[in-house]
Amino acid sequence: MFAGTTTIIVQLDGAKRWRIYGATRPFPLRSRTRARRPPTRSPCQDLLAPALTAHPALRIATKAGYFTAATGADAVNAGVLTQDHAMAGHSVAPDYVRWQMGRSREQLGRERLDLVLLHTPEPAHPGDRPALHRAMLEAFVVLEEAGHVAGYGIATWAGLEEESFTVGELLALAAEATGGRHHAVQLLVSLVMMAPIVGP
Template sequence: MAVLGLGTYRCRDITAAARAAITAGVTVIDTAPVYARGSAHAQLAGLLPDRPGLRISTKAGHMTRHQARTAQQAGLITSDEAARCHSIAPAYVRHRIAANITEMGRRRLDLLYLHNPEHGAHGDRSRLLERIIQAFTILEAAAHQGDIAGYGIATWSGFTSGAFTVQDLVTAAQRAAGSTRTHLRAIQLPVNLIELTPVAEALHGAGPVAEAAGTGLEAWASAPLNGGELLDLVTADLAEFISPGASHVAATLAVVASTPGLTGALLSASTAAHWREALSAFQRPAIPLPHLQDICRVLRA
């Protein structure tokens, strides 16, 4: 059964959300330097020194306007990268590793994702994969230096658009490491009742979630409630069909939690009540695979 972590992308008050999650027993928090208008790391930093057991994942890629101006002035990114507020250039990735460590006051990063590396690739798949290899080379060096424990890819559309596959990422990591032993650890992608393709594919042993599991990588679902949109879209009848007796939220999350091969999901919840409801959905027995197939057929019809 998958586990539940805190995703901070949509949290208005990241400190309060993290406190509520930690109190509820959550041990995984996902963030990024661009979240909360660039204050996400600072909001988390005060909670981290006394909680070494927390696993924090963060990112390199997207940046705020201020972060982009600073990086350009330092010669780390081009004017085009500054204009689109995104870069996975080696110099910027190296800078972001050090900055993330400093901002959160940690000795090393548990997991660093390249944040939507497909952003701005304009369909040039070969060039994108080469840029990923270059970034992975920096990440492998950082892992050997003890600055990060592992790295991965957090994407919104990279897998669905065909920009890359899990095997592409594994191959890129092996090229970067010069070995079959790498520090590539995880992928993160949207999985929910709207972004249902990863669930349907996983039921047949295909798609990024199954491929990640098959290569020993973690697979994390982002946006399990699709930014809260599903709270209004899921009807009482649909919730009852998915999981009899469950609330709308619990039924929606149950589909994600039951996806074969999924490591966990990252939820932006801010109150104790929300965490109790969400965690109960992840602690219930998984939806039987035949019924999960029926749910996919109904929702994709």
């Protein structure tokens, strides 16, 4: 479902009939330096929506940040991104985050989103920590004020390691967005990323 990640499918009921879709890019880890071909619409949301409707107690997480060329074109048509921003393939701008939440709710058939993660926010302002923190704060405010988001946070592979932000800074930004309520932090732990359990 996402390039460079492992997907685990849990079958809740019914016969085992799976349809496997290939990678959206032949070399998903290669840098996107060449012009992109517009991909076809991803079937993931269309496939998930009936299952989520059938199992309303199933909690889900969705993301806002990276997007396909097709989603970028939709965002430009909706007036929430400029053509230049769409070509970047990533945004955590308030208008885009607000629009993407509405799109996710519609595609997943859910009135309320259990968890929305800013997907790797670092590219929003590479090398400019103050500008990145302002952009994240603005996105947090949108998520906080939405009224149909139960929880939010960030999904990052290298943001903490590269010191784009610290856990303390993330908590401070969330507190500023909410007026001081308490928050929890979930750190990435995998066979590749062991720092949260072996570090100081």
